[in-house]
Amino acid sequence: MTAAPDGLLVVDKPSGWTSHDVVGRVRTLAGTRKVGHAGTLDPMATGVLVLGIGRATRLLGHLALTDKDYDATIRLGVTTVTDDAEGEVVEVRDASGVGDVAPAMAALTGAIEQVPSAVSAVKVDGVRAYARVRAGEDVELAARTVTVSRFELLERRGDELDVRVVCTSGTYVRALARDLGRLLGVGAHLTALRRTRVGPFALDRARTLEQLALLPGPELAVVPLDVAVAASFPRRELTDDEAVALSYGKKLEPTGTAGVHGAFAPDGSCIALVEDRDGVARSTVVFAPAG
Numbered sequence: 001m002t003a004a005p006d007g008l009l010v011v012d013k014p015s016g017w018t019s020h021d022v023v024g025r026v027r028t029l030a031g032t033r034k035v036g037h038a039g040t041l042d043p044m045a046t047g048v049l050v051l052g053i054g055r056a057t058r059l060l061g062h063l064a065l066t067d068k069d070y071d072a073t074i075r076l077g078v079t080t081v082t083d084d085a086e087g088e089v090v091e092v093r094d095a096s097g098v099g100d101v102a103p104a105m106a107a108l109t110g111a112i113e114q115v116p117s118a119v120s121a122v123k124v125d126g127v128r129a130y131a132r133v134r135a136g137e138d139v140e141l142a143a144r145t146v147t148v149s150r151f152e153l154l155e156r157r158g159d160e161l162d163v164r165v166v167c168t169s170g171t172y173v174r175a176l177a178r179d180l181g182r183l184l185g186v187g188a189h190l191t192a193l194r195r196t197r198v199g200p201f202a203l204d205r206a207r208t209l210e211q212l213a214l215l216p217g218p219e220l221a222v223v224p225l226d227v228a229v230a231a232s233f234p235r236r237e238l239t240d241d242e243a244v245a246l247s248y249g250k251k252l253e254p255t256g257t258a259g260v261h262g263a264f265a266p267d268g269s270c271i272a273l274v275e276d277r278d279g280v281a282r283s284t285v286v287f288a289p290a291g
Contacts, residue, residue: 004030006054006287008223012206013041013049013195022209026051029212038065039169039198044086047195048206055287056225062260062273062285063232066169067149069197072190074177076159079187083117083174087189095159095186102153104183105163108176109151113143117175146171160191200231225287229262229270236261236281238271246271247288251280260284 009030013022019040027035036057038050047070052060077095080087118141150166165173174190181188196203205222223231236255238246243265246252254276255261261281263274265288273284 003032004053004219006056006225007052008056008059008201008225008228009051009053009212010201010206010222011049011051011212012203012208013046014209015046016043018043019049022049023051025209026053026212029215036060038063039068041195042084042174042193044084044190045193045195047193048198048201048203049195050198050201054225056228058285058287059225059228059273063199063228065199065201067197067199068167068169068171068195069202070165070167070173071154071194071196072163072165072173072177073192074161074163074180074188075191076161076181076184076188077186078189079178079181080189081118082189083172083178084190084193091187093186095184098159098184098186101156101161101180101184104180105151105153107183108179109148111145111147114146114171114175114179115143116141116172117178144170148176151176226264226268226270229273229287230264233260233262233273236263236274238263238265240266243271243288246274246283247286249283249286251282253281254279255281 009026011022011026013019019037023035023037027033030053032054034054034057036052038060041047041049050060050065076098077093078089079091080089147168148165148171150164152164153161154164155162165176173193177188177190207222234257242252246263252274255274256276258276260273260275262270263272265271269288271288272286274281275284
């Protein structure tokens with residue numbers, strides 16, 4: 001089996017799969033263990049999951065993937081332990097009297113202090129919060145500042161609200177549902193969640209696992225590594241000698257401009273990401289093998 005080329009892959013994650021499940025499946029399809037993901041999705045959620053294959057796994061932590069879009073459905077009147085449909089029901093209240101929800105949604109828009117869901121991957125003294133909850137502990141997480149730039153009602157069907165959310169990384173949409181229910185006085189939880197965009201990667205570039213299974217390994221990477229770097233960072237052209245030096249992690253003359261740059265060899269291949277520090281250009285991550 002021919003391994004997939006180094007690059008980024010955008011998967012339309014199915015419901016019921018963990019992000020790690022998707023990585024495991026793509027490892028098989030790509031013919032390599034070197035597969036990682038950026039931005040975990042809960043098992044219930046579907047939609048955009050960005051994966052790196054081969055050397056592109058080193059790129060994932062440097063991409064601008066902080067802004068995310070979601071389509072979601074919120075059920076008013078029912079509170080669950082997980083703030084979504086997968087958790088045990090804690091309380092049921094009559095939500096038929098709830099009128100205009102726009103003011104409450106507006107209160108949860110902008111820079112807000114959000115307490116993550118107790119059943120989440122947030123670590124408490126080195127242990128995931130969800131593990132502590134499953135062990136019977138009462139977990140209280142600290143609030144943190146997140147930005148919700150859009151929290152919009154698309155459609156209302158009785159006690160169910162179809163909404164669109166645009167937010168920064170670290171925002172829990174199910175916590176938004178929980179807090180909306182509290183503001184309305186009836187409780188609420190998330191019943192469906194679909195991520196439609198992460199940074200520059202949207203659903204129009206995503207493929208399902210079924211679609212990927214029909215492709216030969218060499219065609220798996222949607223965005224080759226060199227193209228992904230060129231599209232994401234300013235470009236620095238290297239000489240042959242500079243490319244060899246940088247591949248060994250050696251420092252170069254400064255780029256002269258702030259921020260991370262993609263450093264490219266004369267043949268067009270990306271050698272590394274570099275950034276000026278202490279008067280020289282230093283590699284942030286090296287993609288090319290030494291030598």
